[in-house]
Amino acid sequence: MKDIYIQLLRITQDGIPFTSRPFKDAAAELNISEEEVVDLIRKMQSEGIIRRFGASIGHRVLGITANAMCTWNVPDERVEEVGKIMAGFSEVTHCYERPRYPDWPYNLFTMVHSYTEEDCIRTAEDISKATGIEDYKLLFSEKEFKKTGIRI
Amino acid sequence: MIPLDETDKNILNAIQFDFPLDVKPFEKLGEQLEIKEEELLRRIQRLNAAGAIRRIGPIINTKKLGGVSTLAAVSVPEANIDKVAEYINQYPEVSHNYLRPDKYNIWFTVSADDENRLNEILEDIEKETDCPLINLPTVRLFKIGVMFNIR
Numbered sequence: 001m002k003d004i005y006i007q008l009l010r011i012t013q014d015g016i017p018f019t020s021r022p023f024k025d026a027a028a029e030l031n032i033s034e035e036e037v038v039d040l041i042r043k044m045q046s047e048g049i050i051r052r053f054g055a056s057i058g059h060r061v062l063g064i065t066a067n068a069m070c071t072w073n074v075p076d077e078r079v080e081e082v083g084k085i086m087a088g089f090s091e092v093t094h095c096y097e098r099p100r101y102p103d104w105p106y107n108l109f110t111m112v113h114s115y116t117e118e119d120c121i122r123t124a125e126d127i128s129k130a131t132g133i134e135d136y137k138l139l140f141s142e143k144e145f146k147k148t149g150i151r152i
Numbered sequence: 153m154i155p156l157d158e159t160d161k162n163i164l165n166a167i168q169f170d171f172p173l174d175v176k177p178f179e180k181l182g183e184q185l186e187i188k189e190e191e192l193l194r195r196i197q198r199l200n201a202a203g204a205i206r207r208i209g210p211i212i213n214t215k216k217l218g219g220v221s222t223l224a225a226v227s228v229p230e231a232n233i234d235k236v237a238e239y240i241n242q243y244p245e246v247s248h249n250y251l252r253p254d255k256y257n258i259w260f261t262v263s264a265d266d267e268n269r270l271n272e273i274l275e276d277i278e279k280e281t282d283c284p285l286i287n288l289p290t291v292r293l294f295k296i297g298v299m300f301n302i303r
Contacts, residue, residue, distance in 0.1 A: 015207030018196050020176060020189060022208075034175045041210070042173055049217075050210040051296065054171035057164065061203040063153045069252060069259070079292065087295035095294035098223065101286050104256065109223070109288075139259070143251035145237040146260070 004030065005049060008040055059113060066140070067113045068120040070127070071106035073135035079108065082131045086110050091123045106137060154202040159187065163195055167208060214263055220270050221263040222289040225256035226281060233258065236281045243273055256286060 011029060016022035023037040030037070044050040059065075074082050079097050086108065087095040094111040110127070112120045117140060124138055156164070162185055172180040178196070182189040199205045214221060228236045233251060240249055240260050249260040264270040278285040 009210055009212060012209045013212065015209045018178070018193050018200065018208075020178060020193070022177065023175060038173050038175055044210070045173075047216070048213055051213050052211045053173060053209070054169065054211070055164070055167040055208045056206040056211070057168060058203040058206050061154060062156070062164070083292065083294035092295060093297045096223075096290045097292035097294070098288040099291060104286055107291075137254065139252035139254050141250040141252050145249035145251065145258075146241045146246060147249075148247050 004040065005044055008037065009044075009049075012041075063115055064113050066115065066117045066120050067111060068117070068124070069139040069141070070110045070112055070120075070124045071137045071139065072108040072110070072131075072133050073105045074108045074131075074133055076107075078133075082133060083108060085131050086127055089123065089127060091119070092127075105135075108133075154199075154204060156204075159185070160195060160199065163192065164199065164204065167196070167205070171208065219263055219265060220267050221261060222270060222274075222287055223259065223261050224274055224277075224285055224287050225259045226277065226283040226285045227256045228258050228281070228283045232281070232283075236283060239281055240277055245269070245273055256284075 007030060008026060011026045017025070021034065023034045027034045027037045041050065041053055045053060072082070072086075083095055083097060086092055089110075089112075091112050091114050092110045093113050094109070096109045097107055098109055100107045112123050114120050114123060120140070121138065124136065128134060128136060163181075166181060166185060170181075170184070171177060172184075174180045176189075178192050179189045182192045185192065187195075196205060226236065226240075237249060237251070237258055240246055240258065243262070245262050245264045247261050247263055249258065251257060252259050262270055262273055264273065274285060274287055
């Protein structure tokens with residue numbers, strides 16, 4: 001990857017300042033214009049290096065304290081269709097297909113974040129109804145041992 | 153939990169989903185939300201101080217950086233949970249680690265520079281903790297949002 005991409009990611013990954021011209025310092029450091037900084041970010045986004053440029057939310061502070069990992073046993077031939085339906089739920093923040101094991105048949109994983117555990121349970125029921133997948137499990141996180149962002 | 157008025161909620165949703173990429177992004181966002189840039193910045197600063205906004209920046213796709221990652225789970229007897237969690241946490245490559253009571257009860261994510269290092273970590277954890285481990289790398293990605301609808 002281009003050096004300038006890495007440099008710009010390093011400068012902005014901890015967050016831009018909340019000022020009228022937040023890319024001013026990054027531009028000065030890289031010796032380019034603010035317009036060029038914005039263009040580079042756009043390019044990284046269209047190349048898929050950045051998934052999204054925007055705010056990370058402290059969801060717990062906002063009362064979104066419940067999260068459940070819902071795991072679903074979905075017939076292989078329905079994974080594509082069902083995965084798309086699940087991803088369409090706004091409460092679903094992540095949705096992945098993962099391998100099965102003899103003692104772990106659940107192959108679709110969705111993370112559900114909401115205000116209460118009851119909300120999560122209800123969302124899982126809604127997803128089940130919308131997809132017809134009835135073999136599923138909800139795993140609530142009882143304890144957070146570690147949580148760090150991925151940095152470069 | 154901090155009190156939010158409708159304007160705060162609109163701001164929180166907009167800066168996650170529609171942050172304008174512009175030299176003066178807050179002015180532009182203010183126009184969209186019909187509030188002055190100064191007021192928007194004041195509110196964002198307040199939300200940031202309260203922990204409701206952690207940062208505004210790039211969400212990096214680590215796959216594009218050449219790294220590899222996975223989700224793994226171990227099945228740990230109740231009495232050993234803290235010890236095993238601590239052992240797993242010692243790796244800087246482990247980014248998330250949660251207790252989720254079930255058959256497999258410690259769930260963690262690992263990001264490493266390459267496949268060899270990733271496997272080395274998983275094999276070591278399985279061997280040293282003597283607990284059954286399942287490795288669950290992504291086969292297909294349908295959504296990675298980590299955005300929240302604030303209501």
